[in-house]
Amino acid sequence: MSHPSQPRKTPQSPKTSRSGQSGPSAKRGRGVLIGAGVATAAVLLGLASYSATKPADRDDTPAAVATGSSAAPDAAGPHSDGAYPELEKLARRTEGDPLAQGRPDAPVVLVEYADFKCGYCGKFARDTEPELVKKYVEKGVLRIEWRNFPIFGEESEAVARAAWAAGRQGEFWGFHQAAYAEGAKEKGYGKDRLTALAKEAGVKDLDRFTADADGAQARAAVKKDQEEAYRLGATSTPSFLVNGRPISGAQPDEVFHRAIDAAADRAGKSGAKQK
Structure with a gap:
């Protein structure tokens, strides 16, 4: 049984971009500048988002969407596992990235676009991610890179910045x-609550944490991740890329296992050819 993704809500008071367009539509509009390959894959990411909310009696797995005959035109030349080369390049692989876990040179990178107020993101974090860490990250096969994608208003933005500050x-x-x-979302993410979460997480300097969370660097870092997701056409949280293959929603564990195994197999074959 698949689990639907959290639908994106349009902010009530979107900010105006430099181009004069407003809010998320302006950010998505800039996606045309990132090339035909990514634009095509963005359509697939949107289809994957849609598939995650279809009735369970239909073939709604991301694999079926990404590789099906009804997919968007194949401008980017996707691999046989539904991964797009242009999307694969979005893995940053930055050494020492505090918002990532796993080796920078791991053969597979899972990029997650998520909101701390998203219930299905929480489900993935509690039910699926720990197993992925044990089965793949600890064995050097997988790297997980987090992208803040706050879509539920000011509180989402605040907790995203707080998470970044904790990473500092x-x-x-x-x-x-x-x-x-479990139950953390229901308590909200007000200022005092964020400080309590930081203390629970082991953050030592809470004054620095508060200053960092309110600073310009935090806002810029969150905005960078958020706009990357909008350029991809992400319409819900959580949304994922597994070596450039779009997956949307807190899908069953086996969906991620198949995608990671396929990506690792392709990476292995590619490495063997280069030797």
Whole structure:
């Protein structure tokens, strides 16, 4: 049984972009500049988002969407596993990235676009991600890179910045676990609550944490991730890329296992050819 993704809500008071367009539509509009390959894959990401909310009696797995005959025109030349080369390049693989776990040179990178207020993101964090870490990350096969994609208003933005600030002290994943704990979302993410979560995560300097979370660097970092997701045409959280293959929603574990195994197999074959 698949689990639908969290639908994106349009902000009530979108900010105006430099181009004069407003809010998310302006950000998505800039996606035309990133090339035909990504634009085509963005359509697939939207289809995957749609498929995750279809009735369970239909073939609604992301694999079926990404590789099906009804997919968008194949401008990017996707691999046989439904992955797009242009999307694969979005893996940053930055050494020491506090919002990532796993080796920078791991053969597979899972990029997650998520909101801490998203219930299905929490489900993935509690039910699926720990197994992926144990089965793939700890064995050097997988790297997980987090992207803040706040879509539910000011509180979403605030907790995204707080998570980034916790990462400045090496405690992003501890904050991530605390913020996604069962019942955490229902308590809200007000200022005092964010400080409590940081303390629970092991953040040592809470004054620095507060200053970092309110600073310009945090806002810029969150905006960068958010706009990357909009350029891809992401319409819901969580949304994922597995070596450039779009997956949307807190799908069953086996969906991620198949995607990671296929990506690892392709990466292995590619490496063998280069030797």
